[in-house]
Each structure stands twice: as structure tokens, then as C-alpha cells.
Amino acid sequence: MTVTxxxxxxxxxxxxxxxxxxxxxAMLAEIKxxxxxxxxxxxxxxxxxxxxxxxxxxxxxxxAARLPxxxxxxIRFAHANIRRFAEAQLxxxxxxxxxxxxxxxxxxxxxxxxAAGCYVPGGRYSHIASALMTITTAKVAGVGHITACSPPRPxxxxxxxxxxxxxxxxxxxxxxxxxxxxxxxxxxxxYGLPRADILVGPGNQYVAEAKRILFGEIGIDMFxxxxxxxxxxxxxxxxxxxxxxxxxxxEHGWNSPVWLATTDRGLAEKVMAIVPGLIDALPEPNASSxxxxxxxxxxxxxxxxxxxMARVADDYxxxxxxxxxxxxxxxxxxLRAYGSLFLGEETTVAYGDKASGPNHVLPTSGAARYTxxxxxxxxxxxxxxxxxxxxxxxQLGGATxxxxxxxxxxxxxxxxxxxxxxxxxxxAGAAAAKVAG
Numbered sequence: 001m002t003v004t005x006x007x008x009x010x011x012x013x014x015x016x017x018x019x020x021x022x023x024x025x026a027m028l029a030e031i032k033x034x035x036x037x038x039x040x041x042x043x044x045x046x047x048x049x050x051x052x053x054x055x056x057x058x059x060x061x062x063x064a065a066r067l068p069x070x071x072x073x074x075i076r077f078a079h080a081n082i083r084r085f086a087e088a089q090l091x092x093x094x095x096x097x098x099x100x101x102x103x104x105x106x107x108x109x110x111x112x113x114x115a116a117g118c119y120v121p122g123g124r125y126s127h128i129a130s131a132l133m134t135i136t137t138a139k140v141a142g143v144g145h146i147t148a149c150s151p152p153r154p155x156x157x158x159x160x161x162x163x164x165x166x167x168x169x170x171x172x173x174x175x176x177x178x179x180x181x182x183x184x185x186x187x188x189x190x191y192g193l194p195r196a197d198i199l200v201g202p203g204n205q206y207v208a209e210a211k212r213i214l215f216g217e218i219g220i221d222m223f224x225x226x227x228x229x230x231x232x233x234x235x236x237x238x239x240x241x242x243x244x245x246x247x248x249x250x251e252h253g254w255n256s257p258v259w260l261a262t263t264d265r266g267l268a269e270k271v272m273a274i275v276p277g278l279i280d281a282l283p284e285p286n287a288s289s290x291x292x293x294x295x296x297x298x299x300x301x302x303x304x305x306x307x308x309m310a311r312v313a314d315d316y317x318x319x320x321x322x323x324x325x326x327x328x329x330x331x332x333x334x335l336r337a338y339g340s341l342f343l344g345e346e347t348t349v350a351y352g353d354k355a356s357g358p359n360h361v362l363p364t365s366g367a368a369r370y371t372x373x374x375x376x377x378x379x380x381x382x383x384x385x386x387x388x389x390x391x392x393x394x395q396l397g398g399a400t401x402x403x404x405x406x407x408x409x410x411x412x413x414x415x416x417x418x419x420x421x422x423x424x425x426x427x428a429g430a431a432a433a434k435v436a437g
Contacts, residue, residue, distance in 0.1 A: 002303075002304050002308065003261075003301050003302070003303055003308065003312060004301065004302040005299060005300070005301055005302075006265075006268050006269070006272065006300040006301070006302055007272060007298060007299055007300040008299055009257065009296065009297050009298065009299050010295070010296045010297075011255075011296040011297060012297075017209070020205050020206060020209045021209055021212075021213070023206070024180055024206055024209040024210050024213060025213060027042065027180045027181070027184070027210075028180065028184055028210060028213060028214070031180075031181065031184040031185070031188065032184070032188065035188070035190060036053075036185075036190050036191060038181075039053070039177065039181045039184065039185050039190060040053065042179070042180070042181040043152070043176070043177055043178075043181055046178070046179055046181070047151055047152055047154070047177075047178055047179070048154040049152040049153075049154060049157070049176060051152070051157060051176060052176065053175055053176050053177060053185075053191060054173065054174070054175060054176075054191050055157070055158065055163065055173075055174040055175070055176060059157070059163070060163060060164075060167045060174070063158075063160035063161075063163035063164050063167070064160075064163075064164045064167070066160045067160055067161060067164055071161060072164060074355075075128060075132070075161070075164060075165050075168065076168065077355065078129065078132055078354060078355035079132050079136060079165070079168055079169060081355055081356055081357040082132050082133060082136045082137070082355075082357055082359070083136050083139075083140060084357060085357035085358055085359075086136060086137045086140035086141070086359075086375070086376050087140055089140075089375050089376045089377070090140055090141065090376045093110045093376060093377060093380060094110065095107060095108055095109045095110055096108050101392060101395065102391065102392060103388055103389035103390075103391045103392030103393075103395075104386065104387075104388045104389075104392040104395075104396065105386065105387055105388075106384065106385065106386040106387075107384065107385055107386075108382055108383065108384045108385070109382075109383050109384075109385065110380050110381070110382055110383075111380065111381045111383055112141045112142035112143050112144070112379055112380050112381075113143055113144075113197035113198050113219070113379055113380070113381065114143070114144045114145065114194065114197055115143065115144060115145040115146075115147070115189075115193075115194035115195060115196050115197050116138045116143045116145075116146050116147070116196055116197065116198050116199075116200060116379060117146075117147050117148075117149070117183070117186030117187065117196035117198070117199045117200070118131070118134035118135050118138060118146060118147070118148040118149075118171070118200055118201050119134075119148075119149060119150075119182060119183060119186075119199065119200070119201035119202070119203050119207060120134065120148060120149065120150040120162055120166070120201060121150070121151075121178075121201070121202055121203050121204070121207075122150050122151035122152075122153070122158070122159070122162070122178055123151060123178075123204070124285060126159045126161060126162055127150075127162070127202075128161050128162055128165045128354075129353060129354045129355070129360060130201055130202060130360070130361070131148065131150070131162055131165040131166045131169060131171075132165050132169060133201075133359050133360050133361055133374065134148070134200050134201045134361065134374065135148055135165075135166060135169035135170060135171050136169045136170075137359060137374060137375065137376055137378075137379065138200070138379050139169060139170040140376055141376040141378075141379035141380055142379075142380075143379050144194075145172050145173075145193070145194045146170065146171050146172050146173075147171070147172065147173045147174075147175065147186050147193050147194075147196065148166045148171040148173070148174050148175070149174070149175035149176075149177045149178065149182035149183075149185065149186060150162050150166075150174075150175075150176075150177075150178060150182070151177070151178025151179065151182070152176040152177070152178065157176050158174065158176055173191075173193050175191065179203075179204075179206055179207060180206050180207065180210045182207075183199060183203075183207055183210040183211060183214070184210065186199060187199060187214050187217075187218055195218075196218055197218060197219060198218060198219035198220065198221070198378070198379065199211050199214065199218060199219070199220050199221070200220070200221040200361065200374055200378065200379075201221070201361065202224055202361060203224075208223065208224050208225070211223070219378075221361055221374050221378055222361075222363055222367060222371060222373075222374075223367070224361075224363075224364050225364040225365040226252070226253055226255045226256045226257070226364065226365075227249065227252045227253070227256045227319055227320075227364060228249075228256060228257045228258070228259075228316075228318050228319045228320070228364055228365070229245075229246070229249035229256075229257075229258050229259070229318060229319065229320040229321075229322065229349055230258070230259040230260070230261065230313060230316055230318035230320070230321050230322070231245055231246060231258075231259070231260050231261070231322045231323075231324060232261050232262070232309045232310075232313060232321070232322070232323045232324070232325055232331070233260065233261075233262045233264070233267055233271075233323075233324045233325055234262065234263050234264060234267075234306065234324075234325040234326060235263070235264040235266075235267060236324075236325060236326050237262075237264075237267055237324040237325065237345065238324070238345060239267055239270035239271050239274060240274055241324065241345050242260065242267070242271050242324060243270075243271045243274040243275050243278055244278055245322060245324075245348055245349065245350075246258040246260060246271070246275060246294075246298070247275055247278045247279055247282070247290050247294070248348070248349070248350050249320065249349055250279070250289070250290035250293035250294050250298065251282060251286040251287075251289050251290040251293075252289065252293075253289050253293065254288070254289050254292035254293055254296075255292075255293065255296075255297060256289075256293045256297065257293065257297040257298065257299070258293065258294065258297070258298050259298065259299045259300075259301070259316060259318065260298075260299070260300045260301065261301045261303055261309045261312045261313065262300075262301070262302060262303065262309070263302070263303055263304070263305060263306060263308075263309060265302055268300050268302055271300070272300060275294060276294075279291050279294060306325065306330070306331075307334075309325075310331070310334050310335055313335055313337065313338065314335065314336050314337045315337075316337075316366065317337035317338065317363075317366045317367070317368040317369040318338055318339070318368065319338075319339040319340070319362045319363060319364045319368065320338070320339060320340055320342065320349040320352070320362070321335065321338035321339075321340070321341050321342065322341075322342040322347075322348070322349055323335075323341070323342065323343050323344070324344065324345045328343045328344055331343065337368050337369050338368050339362030339363045339364070339368045339372065339373050340352055340358055340359075340360075340362055340373060358373075359373050359374045359375060360373075361373055361374035362374070390423040393419050393423055394419070394420060394423050394424065396416070397416040397417070397419045397420040397423075398416070398420065400412065400413070400415075400416040401413040401414075401416040401417055401420070404416065
């Protein structure tokens with residue numbers, strides 16, 4: 001496979017994880033011992049917020065009243081699409097029951113977690129869609145209690161559009177908290193709320209590190225890094241559409257890689273010529289973010305054929321993978337490693353980010369090699385059960401005892417032995433009684 005780089009990244013993902021981990025670990029420890037008082041101190045220091053942490057019903061209603069009906073209709077539209085897709089996923093989650101051998105029946109059940117914490121990023125952008133993606137999916141999965149949090153703005157609290165989305169999706173509790181303090185409050189079950197069994201949602205490096213540290217004690221959706229996107233394009237693609245799709249994802253942040261793999265040199269050169277102008281036309285801070293991402297992290301690759309493009313995609317395992325090429329069914333059946341796949345120029349990653357339905361909380365940094373994105377499955381536990389009659393137990397007992405003794409686990413062997421002895425005696429007595437009768 002020959003791949004020619006027409007543009008190669010000057011930088012790759014860098015990490016000050018050691019420093020971040022130390023800072024986050026200290027914060028989590030302080031909140032664990034200091035509780036709500038320490039959370040509120042961090043909220044004052046980091047978010048300049050000294051208002052109430054728990055959002056009450058009146059504040060939710062007031063947020064909805066401040067929004068134009070047209071925006072609320074758009075949020076409702078996106079919510080309905082996301083809910084429909086999650087409901088379709090739920091129909092694929094099934095229990096089962098099978099008779100493994102005569103008298104031995106085993107099965108599985110799907111049980112939703114009792115409580116979830118949904119983190120909704122704030123800061124530079126108001127991530128309405130993250131509220132829709134996380135809370136809606138948890139609700140459809142049947143989670144018993146959902147807490148959501150988002151960074152408050154000084155003097156305002158959580159922006160009204162995010163608050164409306166959280167309420168629409170069914171958040172049971174909403175916290176005016178961002179960052180590590182928000183994650184910790186949900187994990188510790190502060191403010192009289194249930195402790196989260198799982199934490200989900202994107203966030204900055206501190207949020208990601210808090211989730212990483214807490215993982216094991218509680219569940220998380222995934223370890224998330226900067227968002228990344230790849231476009232696969234052939235000679236049939238429109239260079240301007242390819243270029244704007246790349247730029248639209250580069251605006252996420254200065255370290256958000258975007259990649260183009262193509263079989264057509266002319267297309268690649270046109271895209272590279274168009275991108276700078278599209279970036280310059282963005283407002284700030286979007287333009288600066290996209291310019292840095294394109295300059296330092298973007299790559300443009302020329303491939304021999306479509307199979308070579310597919311291999312590049314599988315190797316990079318992008319979070320978002322957009323195919324703008326002929327024979328879309330071939331790509332759908334061939335590609336193996338991506339967080340979410342977009343087929344044809346008529347769709348775009350931006351649709352998936354905001355409103356089309358499939359979840360936008362996706363694996364980054366190559367993690368799509370081994371996992372998918374957020375779904376109803378993440379909020380559910382697949383648990384197994386079994387029962388046996390005495391005849392089946394006798395069959396199992398001999399094999400279990402022998403295997404256990406080879407392993408050196410005598411206690412296991414004796415747990416099998418007692419059943420072999422008891423049930424053999426019982427059956428022998430039953431047989432004798434039958435003969436005597």
C-alpha cells in the first residue's frame with residue numbers, strides 16, 4: 001500500500017497528563033473529604049459562581065420562557081431524532097434463555113444502572129447537543145435517576161438553551177457545576193442525590209482525567225481526547241464540500257486533528273487551496289482554533305486506490321469517518337474502525353454532532369479500534385443466571401470436581417462432591433421406595 005502525504009501533521013497529541021492527574025487527584029481527594037463546601041469553593045474560584053448549586057423547577061421554567069419558540073422547536077426536533085434512534089437500539093438489547101443440557105437452564109438479563117451522571121460541557125461553546133445525547137440515551141435505557149451538570153456562567157448559571165434541553169430530556173436533577181467539581185459531586189452523590197453508577201459525556205482534559213481516575217469505583221462511557229475526523233474522497237467528491245467539512249471539525253479546538261485521504265491528487269490540491277479562506281471567514285475564537293488544528297495536526301494523503309484509503313481509515317480509527325465517494329455500500333461493508341460513519345455528501349459530521357440521531361459521544365484517539373460510542377448499551381448491565389435439577393447437577397458435579405482438583409482448588413471440588421453424594425443418595429432412596437411400593 002502506497003500512501004503519499006501531501007500534508008503531514010507537524011505535531012501529534014501531546015499530554016501533560018502527569019500534571020493534570022496530580023491536580024485532579026488532589027481536587028477529588030479534597031471534595032471526598034470536604035463534601036459540598038469544597039465543591040462550592042471550587043465553583044466560586046473556577047467558575048465565579050456563588051449561586052445555588054441545585055437548579056429548581058422555577059429556574060427551569062424561566063429558562064424555557066426566555067428562549068424563542070423557533071429554537072425550542074429545533075431542540076425538540078433533535079431530541080426526537082436522538083430518542084428514536086436510542087429506542088431502536090433498545091430493541092436490539094435482549095435477554096435470552098437456553099437449556100444447555102437436560103435439566104440445566106441458563107440465561108441473561110439486561111438491567112439498566114440505577115443512577116447516571118451526565119456531564120454537559122460549557123465554556124467556549126454552549127453544548128446543547130451534549131445534553132440531548134447523554135440524558136436522552138440514559139432515559140431511554142431506563143436509568144432510574146439521571147443527574148446532569150454543566151458549567152454555570154457568572155451571574156447567569158447554566159445557559160438557558162442547555163437548561164431547556166436538560167429539562168426536555170428528563171434530567172431528574174441539574175447542578176450548576178462544571179469541571180472536576182461537577183464530576184465529583186455526581187460521583188459522590190452530594191446534594192442529597194444518588195451516587196452515579198456511571199458518568200458519561202465529553203469534557204476538557206480535567207473532566208476526562210477525573211473520569212479516568214474514578215473509573216473502577218464507578219463506570220464511565222470512555223476515555224476521551226480531542227475530537228478527530230477523517231474524510232475519504234474520490235474524484236466524484238466536491239472539493240468545497242470536503243473542505244468545509246474538514247474546517248467544521250477543526251473548529252472544535254486547536255488540537256483537533258482532521259485528515260483527508262483521497263485517490264485524486266487534483267481534488268486534494270483544490271481542498272488544500274480552499275481551506276485557509278474558509279478558516280479566515282470564521283468568527284473568533286473558531287478561526288484561531290481551526291487555523292491551529294489545520295496547521296499543526298491536519299494531514300492530506302494520496303492513496304493508490306479505494307482499498308488503500310480503507311486501510312488508512314482502519315489504521316487511524318477516526319472518531320468521525322465521512323465517505324464522499326462512489327459505491328457507498330462497498331464502503332459500509334468494508335470499513336472496520338470508526339466511531340460513527342457518514343456516507344455520502346448529503347450528510348455531514350455536523351448533522352451527527354447536533355441533530356440526526358446517532359450519538360455524538362464517540363471514541364477518540366484511535367479507540368474506535370476496540371469500542372463504539374455512547375448508546376443505550378452503555379447504561380445497561382448484561383447479567384447471567386442459571387438453575388439446574390438434580391440430574392443435571394450430578395452431571396456437572398463430576399466434571400467440576402475433577403477440573404477443580406487439577407487446578408488445586410479443593411474447596412470448589414468439595415462443593416461439587418457434596419452434591420454428587422447427596423443427590424446420589426436421594427435418588428437411590430427414591431428408587432428403593434419405588435421398588436418397595
